[in-house]
Amino acid sequence: MREKKRKGKRMLKKKILDEIKNRKSFLVVAHIHPEGDSIGSQIALANLLKGMGKSVRVINEDKVPRNLLFLPGVDRIERFSNLEKKEVDFDAAIILDCPTLERIGKVKQLLGSKYIINIDHHISNEGFGDINWVDLKASSAGEMIYALFKSAEKEIDNASALCVYVAIMTDTGSFHYSNTTSQTHKIIAELLNFKINPTKIYEYIYETKSFDTLKLLAEVLANLQKSKDGKYVWFKVTDEMLKRNRLTAESTEDFIDFVRMIEGAEVVAYLRELDSDNKVKVSLRSKTDVDVNAVAKNFGGGGHYAASGCVIEKCMEETEQLLYQQIKKALKSK
Numbered sequence: 001m002r003e004k005k006r007k008g009k010r011m012l013k014k015k016i017l018d019e020i021k022n023r024k025s026f027l028v029v030a031h032i033h034p035e036g037d038s039i040g041s042q043i044a045l046a047n048l049l050k051g052m053g054k055s056v057r058v059i060n061e062d063k064v065p066r067n068l069l070f071l072p073g074v075d076r077i078e079r080f081s082n083l084e085k086k087e088v089d090f091d092a093a094i095i096l097d098c099p100t101l102e103r104i105g106k107v108k109q110l111l112g113s114k115y116i117i118n119i120d121h122h123i124s125n126e127g128f129g130d131i132n133w134v135d136l137k138a139s140s141a142g143e144m145i146y147a148l149f150k151s152a153e154k155e156i157d158n159a160s161a162l163c164v165y166v167a168i169m170t171d172t173g174s175f176h177y178s179n180t181t182s183q184t185h186k187i188i189a190e191l192l193n194f195k196i197n198p199t200k201i202y203e204y205i206y207e208t209k210s211f212d213t214l215k216l217l218a219e220v221l222a223n224l225q226k227s228k229d230g231k232y233v234w235f236k237v238t239d240e241m242l243k244r245n246r247l248t249a250e251s252t253e254d255f256i257d258f259v260r261m262i263e264g265a266e267v268v269a270y271l272r273e274l275d276s277d278n279k280v281k282v283s284l285r286s287k288t289d290v291d292v293n294a295v296a297k298n299f300g301g302g303g304h305y306a307a308s309g310c311v312i313e314k315c316m317e318e319t320e321q322l323l324y325q326q327i328k329k330a331l332k333s334k
């Protein structure tokens, strides 16, 4: 059975490489609110495609977060809003790290009826591509791009190695989330033979917080909320809090990792008010066998078993209540 599965994966990778070889030009897209995995795997894939003699455009709706600007090749990522013409010529689009096509945001307008290659590791992936390579065992899209380099028998270069390293590192929470496997570490061991400085990278990505960000974190931590049994812990960030501290939501994205540290907490949620009224972005993390992908699905979202998200079109208070009910239910039924 296992051998069969492995063979299946190999075949799929080969098929994807064939589809790539048969075409000349590519659009590489990843999700809105990009992070280490999406940006890292986009650049590494673009390098692989270049190395195969293909022409590549890399386009996202949102800009690259500040803490990833050190990545070599990051300047080749174009922003949709900066395109002169909202028309791009390409033979196939490769969509990375996206469970649904909606996740690429406005870039979807460029797709038309072009061939779509879907490469992802989310359990909630809808198989929207003409060819779908969805590997739930992969820690990250970066890990899959690394496998693609191997299948293509292309030597990985220093820049791509660094990008894959960052993709895997950020999606595994620096190698401690439950998606970290022996395969992850094997790949990392190989990558460390390249010009990679883990100390520096960690510093770039995690240790560049502003004074104002830390002040806001202090405020968030001072106002944490929990269920009676302490198994569910959540926190909120409102527009007013961001404005008062002269911050954007980007700088709050890893606040949830601090809250995850709480002993006895099984599910952790981050509720962020979106600019428009009556809309809340919810990020969920599970530390036990509570399936937060299922919780997010109730609200039209999704992601992974232990990390997911959704947008709830209600005011903050109502969102809090709805979420509380669903999480209570999930905690009870596990």
Ligand SMILES: [Mn+2]
Binding pocket: 037, 038, 097, 121, 139, 140, 141, 171
């Ligand atoms: Mn990912």
